[in-house]
Amino acid sequence: MRQFLVADVEKLDYFLRERHGRRSGYGEGKTMPVRALNPSIDLCMRILDEQEKAIVRQLIRDPRESDNGVGEVTGVNVRTVSRKRDRLEQEGILSYYTNVDLSGDGTKQYNARHLYIIKFRVGITYSQLIQDIRQDSKQQSVFTETIFESHIAEIDGKVALLLFVDGNSDLDIVQRTHEELIPGLLKNHGSDSIESISTIRLLSPIRVMRNYIPIVNMCKGYIRPDWPGDAIYVGK
Structure with a gap:
């Protein structure tokens, strides 16, 4: 049997307390219900009829x-x-x-796309990123023009941003990222907030939103x- 992780204990405690009025007994006094950590989480699977x-x-x-x-x-x-x-x-x-294809297969406004992986230092939190994204309308306008898609991720216990950056060329993407996107992040989170940056050149999408396979x-x-x-x- 696999060992219980902290997250497992929290989920089990919440489930037993909500459904049966008791705790799991694991980690007594040391755990917090997962719903308290993230109220949006619902442990009951919603199965479609x-x-x-x-x-x-x-x-x-x-x-x-x-x-x-x-x-x-x-x-x-x-x-x-x-x-x-x-x-x-x-x-x-x-x-x-609705997807407007601005790539070389569509309007041809953008001919290149890179995946930027921006890892933040210890101390930059998930909730902090969410709050800044919601509040900074200026950053949103820059992101809207430049970013095709973005995600918050976790790398080695630290939060990170995954940015799909569009541009006219590889050089254009590098310039856009370092002249517009990164300065905005540093302004919001501090001049030493970014620990590392890596990038991958993307060639062509295969599967989108689970069921859409453009080339198939x-x-x-x-x-x-x-x-x-x-x-x-x-x-x-």
């Missing part, structure tokens, strides 16, 4: 599809489609995104009609 799965699969194929259209394709009553679709949206399970199953902005439904994964 068969109608919800059918609705979501069709929306993955065509996010513009109307409730009537989804009902016709799936056989689910249109009122049920509307109700369940709205509930999935309200729960934050179902979201919609995408055609004219949608998943190909002949792509099998059981190849679209919507959870357990």
Whole structure:
């Protein structure tokens, strides 16, 4: 049997206390419920029913599809489609995104993309990064033009930013990053806040948001009609 990690103990304590009114007994007096650390965490898995799965699969194929259209394709009553679709949206399970391709395969505004891995020193916290991202509208405008995608990560116990930076060329990306992005980060978090920077040149995307494989199953902005439904994964 594997040893319990601190996170495991916290989750177990929370589950037992909420469901059965007792603690696990592991790490008594030393642990804090995981929900107290991050209130957004829900330990109960939300499993979609068969109608919800059918609705979501069709929306993955065509996010513009109307409730009537989804009902016709799936056989689910249109009122049920509307109700369940709205509930999935309200729960934050179902979201919609539009991608404008500015790369060489699209408008050709940008011809290169690099992944920058920016690791912060000890003392820069996850919550601090989240707060600054929400508050600094000027940084957001710079990021909107330059960053295709970004994530907060953890490397060797320290928080890091993963930035997918677009540019006209490799040199343009280097200049954009060091003239616009990094100075903004240093201003927000301190002149010595960044511990290290590494970069990877990206060539071509393979899979996006789990089900979209541009070089395989995408055609004219949608998943190909002949792509099998059981190849679209919507959870357990």
